[in-house]
Amino acid sequence: MFKNETKIKNIALAMFVAIGLFSCGKKEENDAKNYENVKVEGKQVAELTAPPFVPKPVGNRAATKLVVHMEIKEQEGEMVDGVKYTYWTFGGSVPGSFIRTRVGDEVEFHLKNHPDNKMPHNIDLHAVTGPGGGATSSLVAPGHEKVFNFKTLNPGLYVYHCATAPVGMHIANGMYGLILVEPEGGLPPVDKEYYIMQGDFYTKGNYGEQGSQPFDMNKAIKEQADYVVFNGKVGAVTGEKSLTAKVGETVRIYMGNGGPNLVSSFHVIGEIFDKVHIEGGDMINKNVQTTLVPAGGSAIVEFKVDVPGTFILVDHSIFRAFNKGALGMLKVEGAENKKIHSGTIQEGIYLPEGGTIQNMPKVNGVAKSAAPKTLAEQIKSGKTLYGRTCFACHQSEGQGVPNAFPPLAKSDYLNANIDRAINAVLHGLSGEVTVNGKKYNNVMTSQNLTDDEIADVLTYVYNSWGNNKTVVTPAKVKALRAKPVVKTKDIHE
């Protein structure tokens, strides 16, 4: 009896689910059908762009026959200063060329494998309805070209990638990109559009190990990425290569994730996404802090920039950002808006994250001095302070982290100018600096320490790891603190 009742319930449930699925499936089929029957007008060659740029919007144009010429190139590039890596690319960049289509377009895809390449490749476009997303019809040997056609039936932002065995290896070497299928009439216009794609890389040597670094299959299988980057390399979207916008503009980022393994928690420090096309589809979420971009997936994010400054793009799995490369920059120029952001010591670029992580409780900087300390006492207290504040970035032996945090050990920058070092701790430091011949372009937050503490910690640093044994007195720090902040390129970019 009891058993029977459950049975009936289960049958009812199954029917309900079946009807639900059926009707849902039917509707989607109708939508896709609509586009299947859209007539195309004329023929044009698709504009392709390398990241971080995207081709012109489709606007109001009718569906057309769109010819895509995509060339595969295996080429050496630089993962980070001094680290060479052989990338396999669609169109000569990682991620590959951005393809922009309209729903209903008939795409004639020419996939060319450069004669100098060593491997066969193909392409699986997630925007394609059909076997392998095109992969089964596009396998192409070096020195050959394959042509296949498809019709775009579903609007959205789609990943494409190589799907030649071993698939993971082809993707890990950079073989992915984005294809946008705009809806009829195009996406609403915005002021700036950019193309960013995350990828994880696996090398024989660890992060920053110099020289030519081959792909490491074992690390890839274990998902132990040495590099997690935006647009194929560390620093592809920082410094001179930062994205730019002006106050008041709306920025749209086409964000993809090639993987092969890791999902991205995409976040822009100091901004809130006004709109997110979740997973690159139709559904729009609003007022989002961090959006998840799956491996082999995408998102379209939009936000208006209201205040000037440098906004940092990160994968909020935050060690990836600060230690593996998943960090980009958007530089916004224009007038301050004190109502939205008051702007404090560091002109407000970075405090939401860096500030809360690193700041010690605010003190007013007045030295509560007792008797002056001996050098040994200063070093002892400085060592403790170092472990509490500087250690996180500059590391235990002052060795720093390649391409992220400059060394304090034998640092020519430190040893050359004491005032400058004191100012860095007092006011923070951002913009490009060169330490021991290597360039850094990152943000050090101000440290909120008293004059005594700054004197001690710098004395400790100067008397360790081969530095020049300077003794920094609280009086010297006090004198510098009293001076107005000079907005040089070092402090303010």
Ligand SMILES: [Cu+2]
């Ligand atoms: Cu391939």
